[in-house]
Amino acid sequence: MTIKKALTIAGSDSGGGAGIQADIKTFQELGVYGMSALTAVTAQNTLGVQGVYPLEAEAVARQLDSVGEDLGPDAVKTGMLFSPEIVRIVADKAQQYQWRNLVVDPVMIAKGGAPLLQQEAVRTVVHYLLPLAMVVTPNIPEAELLTDMKITTLQQREEAARRLVQTGARYVVIKGGHAAETEPAVDVLFDGHEFMYLESPRIPTRHTHGTGCTFSAAVAAGLAQGHSAYDAIRTAKLFIQAAIEDGLHIGGGHGPTNHFAYQQRKRGAGDVRP
Ligand SMILES: Nc1ncnc2c1ncn2[C@@H]1O[C@H](COP(=O)(O)OP(=O)(O)O)[C@@H](O)[C@H]1O
Numbered sequence: 001m002t003i004k005k006a007l008t009i010a011g012s013d014s015g016g017g018a019g020i021q022a023d024i025k026t027f028q029e030l031g032v033y034g035m036s037a038l039t040a041v042t043a044q045n046t047l048g049v050q051g052v053y054p055l056e057a058e059a060v061a062r063q064l065d066s067v068g069e070d071l072g073p074d075a076v077k078t079g080m081l082f083s084p085e086i087v088r089i090v091a092d093k094a095q096q097y098q099w100r101n102l103v104v105d106p107v108m109i110a111k112g113g114a115p116l117l118q119q120e121a122v123r124t125v126v127h128y129l130l131p132l133a134m135v136v137t138p139n140i141p142e143a144e145l146l147t148d149m150k151i152t153t154l155q156q157r158e159e160a161a162r163r164l165v166q167t168g169a170r171y172v173v174i175k176g177g178h179a180a181e182t183e184p185a186v187d188v189l190f191d192g193h194e195f196m197y198l199e200s201p202r203i204p205t206r207h208t209h210g211t212g213c214t215f216s217a218a219v220a221a222g223l224a225q226g227h228s229a230y231d232a233i234r235t236a237k238l239f240i241q242a243a244i245e246d247g248l249h250i251g252g253g254h255g256p257t258n259h260f261a262y263q264q265r266k267r268g269a270g271d272v273r274p
């Protein structure tokens with residue numbers, strides 16, 4: 001068997017629910033060999049972000065060269081990139097190493113409000129990274145900042161998806177986690193021609209830390225395995241749905257999702273918590 005490999009370029013979450021840690025757990029659960037290039041270290045737990053310590057762009061570049069020159073990822077995903085300098089490095093290296101299966105999760109602000117991308121880096125993401133993306137996965141507030149428009153209705157989400165496809169991104173998924181709590185969790189997928197709506201019941205829980213990271217890592221894992229973007233996105237939706245439903249309920253605040261749940265359900269395990 002030739003193992004497929006995926007690289008995450010993201011920040012570290014000491015609490016283990018989001019960032020690099022969520023990505024690697026997701027890759028592993030979906031049968032993909034995980035690699036990482038760190039952009040920042042965060043001191044973080046279920047209560048919030050206590051500190052952000054970005055790496056120098058040069059340190060990110062060296063990590064990308066180390067992986068690019070030797071291991072050769074089958075898919076790459078980006079998460080917290082923090083600064084315009086790091087965004088540019090990632091875009092340059094993605095082109096240099098011809099990383100076509102690129103999933104861009106444009107992480108900007110943690111759920112507790114801590115900034116994970118400098119404001120001046122938003123335009124850098126739009127101009128340099130999105131044109132290289134196979135899939136871009138903003139949540140609603142991120143889609144608003146990327147497109148400069150207010151999004152409250154489904155029609156506005158569709159309009160934002162149209163604008164994002166115009167940047168060059170091949171597939172756009174505007175996730176519905178931040179929509180009204182009375183609505184189901186609907187993710188809007190646009191391929192430049194047609195819209196698809198991935199819908200699941202909204203789970204009433206505060207334990208949704210790292211949902212976006214986990215979802216986009218699952219998309220990258222699917223692409224690494226050679227699945228179509230549609231299939232990778234559909235599986236990612238099932239993966240995150242199971243991970244939220246079977247929450248681990250750890251920590252005193254917004255806890256992480258359960259990365260074991262999807263595979264445990266597939267195996268037919270009775271109690272889905274480890
Ligand atoms: N309470 C919830 N119930 C069901 N699915 C959810 C819930 N919250 C988020 N999701 C799903 O989790 C994924 C990540 O969405 P979202 O929370 O919007 O991203 P982010 O973590 O980037 O803010 C999406 O597939 C979304 O539909």
Ligand SMILES: Cc1ncc(COP(=O)(O)OP(=O)(O)O)c(N)n1
Pocket residue numbers: 010011012013018019020042044079080107109110111112116208209210211212213214
């Ligand atoms: C290091 C790090 N990266 C990304 C995030 C954001 O995670 P996300 O899945 O978008 O959502 P929340 O965890 O903020 O709910 C993070 N917190 N830390």
